[in-house]
Amino acid sequence: AQKVTQAQTEISVVEKEDVTLDCVYETRDTTYYLFWYKQPPSGELVFLIRRNSFDEQNEISGRYSWNFQKSTSSFNFTITASQVVDSAVYFCALRGGYQKVTFGTGTKLQVIP
Amino acid sequence: KAGVTQTPRYLIKTRGQQVTLSCSPISGHRSVSWYQQTPGQGLQFLFEYFSETQRNKGNFPGRFSGRQFSNSRSEMNVSTLELGDSALYLCASSTGQIQETQYFGPGTRLLVL
Numbered sequence: 001a002q003k004v005t006q007a008q009t010e011i012s013v014v015e016k017e018d019v020t021l022d023c024v025y026e027t028r029d030t031t032y033y034l035f036w037y038k039q040p041p042s043g044e045l046v047f048l049i050r051r052n053s054f055d056e057q058n059e060i061s062g063r064y065s066w067n068f069q070k071s072t073s074s075f076n077f078t079i080t081a082s083q084v085v086d087s088a089v090y091f092c093a094l095r096g097g098y099q100k101v102t103f104g105t106g107t108k109l110q111v112i113p
Numbered sequence: 114k115a116g117v118t119q120t121p122r123y124l125i126k127t128r129g130q131q132v133t134l135s136c137s138p139i140s141g142h143r144s145v146s147w148y149q150q151t152p153g154q155g156l157q158f159l160f161e162y163f164s165e166t167q168r169n170k171g172n173f174p175g176r177f178s179g180r181q182f183s184n185s186r187s188e189m190n191v192s193t194l195e196l197g198d199s200a201l202y203l204c205a206s207s208t209g210q211i212q213e214t215q216y217f218g219p220g221t222r223l224l225v226l
């Protein structure tokens with residue numbers, strides 16, 4: 001069975017602060033894929049990143065960076081110099097094999113101006 | 114390329130009625146997945162269709178059903194609506210390969226009175 005845990009339910013930061021969203025996963029598959037999505041108030045989930053289990057390289061995209069560590073089964077997401085537009089719910093997700101995609105419960109990020 | 118489209122965007126029904134929601138995937142995508150999102154339960158997987166066949170199914174009662182057509186468009190049906198079915202219903206499409214990302218539509222907000 002697959003499981004994704006996002007222990008942080010809500011986080012509030014002041015604009016320009018850095019913030020890290022945690023994601024811990026469980027799977028028995030040796031090949032699996034991890035995802036992060038952003039859900040702004042409008043409701044549509046926006047894809048941010050996909051990472052496969054064989055690629056532990058960290059990735060940076062502008063103010064966003066992701067840290068994948070198989071040893072701790074974590075796939076954390078950091079926003080540097082947060083902005084008000086970053087306010088949203090962020091979901092971490094996992095897919096192993098042809099199983100369904102399993103989503104975490106989400107972390108609501110509020111960036112205060 | 115056009116994104117995932119869902120119709121209708123908003124819907125109000127009364128208990129006991131049935132409802133059909135539609136999802137048109139991104140051109141070339143053969144997999145469509147449906148999710149129910151509520152404040153209390155988060156994102157819950159309903160089912161996934163690939164090439165007109167149900168590939169995965171979540172833990173929902175039989176009142177929830179779906180189908181996929183030869184053009185990959187999908188519909189989900191909820192019969193005998195209950196108040197608890199009020200939710201945002203999200204559709205996601207992908208090519209169907211396990212490594213591929215799911216892209217989400219804007220969702221259908223269903224309110225059951």
